[in-house]
Amino acid sequence: MSMTDEKNPPKLLQSPIQIPNSVNKIKKPNPYTHIKRNVYLVKKRKRSTENLDNGMQCSCKICDKDCLCAMLNSICSSTCRCAKSCSNKPLHQRLVKRLRLSQTEKCGWGVKAGEDIKAGEFVIEYVGEVIDHKICRERVMKLEENGETNFYLCEIGGGLVVDATFKGNKSRFINHSCNPNCVLQKWEDDGETTTGLFAKSDIRKGEFITYDYQFIQFGMDQPCYCGATDCRGFLGAKPKxxxxxxxxxxxxxxxxxxxxxxxxxxxxxxxxxxxxxxxxxxxxxxxxxxxxxxxxxxxxxxxxxxxxxxxxxxxxxxxxxxxxxxxxxx
The missing domain is CATH 2.30.30.140 (SH3 type barrels.)
Known part of the structure; x- marks a missing residue:
């Protein structure tokens, strides 16, 4: 090799590496604190000492779909006669399905099933900070002032809202669909209302998890990009x-x-x-x-x-x- 060759080595790359546009557009999710149970920023609803079990009791040997409490979306209480191995346990004690975050084409981040899920099975509990309507309005106004269009709010009744904006789990990334494969259910747990996602149909590994937000508007209509054949067009539209x-x-x-x-x-x-x-x-x-x-x-x-x-x-x-x-x- 000549001196000229040593001073001028061949150029292996004639141009900069081209990064696909789809990679450039990927943005990391907004940071949040991961929690396993709801964090109350307001006082919990007080239970009557005369009705600690909310009037719900079962006498199942093995609690299944015919369990009286489960039929009414109520967790078995200490007054039930079922065994300690009862399957109708609090949502936060149930096995969460394997889930992974994944970028969508039009809806930002979403959640895909990391395993096959059968219809009726529990997927994950929706958790966050439990706030009242006053705090909710204040937070929404502040988010809108900052140009934020994503809301992580779930109304659970009694004037309370679960807000997963700052604290939550992977459920906060689950997107809306007008034809979803999951449903959000409210469960009574020792006087507390909890919410969990359950599969409406069989879900294959790698399929996006979705549920119908039943969206409550905070301003202008937000277009829906779920892609379902029966898409209602806007998140604020109610199903026919x-x-x-x-x-x-x-x-x-x-x-x-x-x-x-x-x-x-x-x-x-x-x-x-x-x-x-x-x-x-x-x-x-x-x-x-x-x-x-x-x-x-x-x-x-x-x-x-x-x-x-x-x-x-x-x-x-x-x-x-x-x-x-x-x-x-x-």
Whole structure:
């Protein structure tokens, strides 16, 4: 090799390395503190010392889908007669499915299944800071002032909201879909309302996990990019009733239950009102409720904050008087 060759070695690269645009666009998720259980920034709801188990008891030897408590989305309490190995345990004690973060084409970060998941199986608990509506409004206003368009808010009733903006787990990255493969359920756990994601259908490893946000608007309509064939176009749009949807359970609860006692939250009065479901209209997907004070109204229960009158519901199930059917004459 000549001196000239040593001073001028061959150029192995004639141009800079070209990084694909898709790689350039990847942005790390906003930092947050990982937690396993909800962190309350407001006082928890007090339980009556005379009703520590919320009126819920089961006598199962092995708690399965027929467990009285599980049917009502209530964790088995210390007064239940089931074994210590009871499977109807608090959400934070259940085995979380293997999940991994993954970049989506249009919806930022999402969550993919790290294993096959069967329909009905528990996926993950949605956790965050539990705040009231006042704190929620203040946080939303501050986020909007900073130009933030992503919200991690989940209303759990009783004037409380789970906010996973600053503290949470992988569930905060799960995206919305108008045709989701999971459903968000509310569970009563020793007087506390918890929320968990359960598979609506079989989910294959590598498939994105999604659920219907039932989005509450904080300003202008936000376009939906879920890509479902029946996409509603905007996150604020409510699902249209159809025969398939009406045949399913809403948040794990039978949708057309005539004669059952419920408690409906009235935001203006900031309290629950008790009443009885007396009818169901298949065309409007509305339940007719007669309240104890004599007033009545028809409601789309998906759009309301409500709960079963659990003590009376338990009595009805135990006595086998549960009567669920469509009422065409609403």
């Amino acid at each position: 009733p159809n025969s398939h949807a009406r045949s399913q359970k809403i948040d794990g609860i039978v949708p057309k239950c005539i004669g059952l006692r419920v408690r409906v939250w009235w935001p203006l009065d900031q309290e629950f009102y008790s009443g009885t479901i007396v009818g169901y209209d298949t065309d409007s997907d509305k339940h007719r409720i007669v309240y104890d004070d004599g007033d009545s109204e028809s409601l789309v229960m998906l759009n309301e904050t409500w709960e079963f009158d659990r003590k009376e519901m338990a009595t009805s199930l135990v006595s086998d008087n549960l009567h669920c059917e469509e009422n065409p004459e609403d």
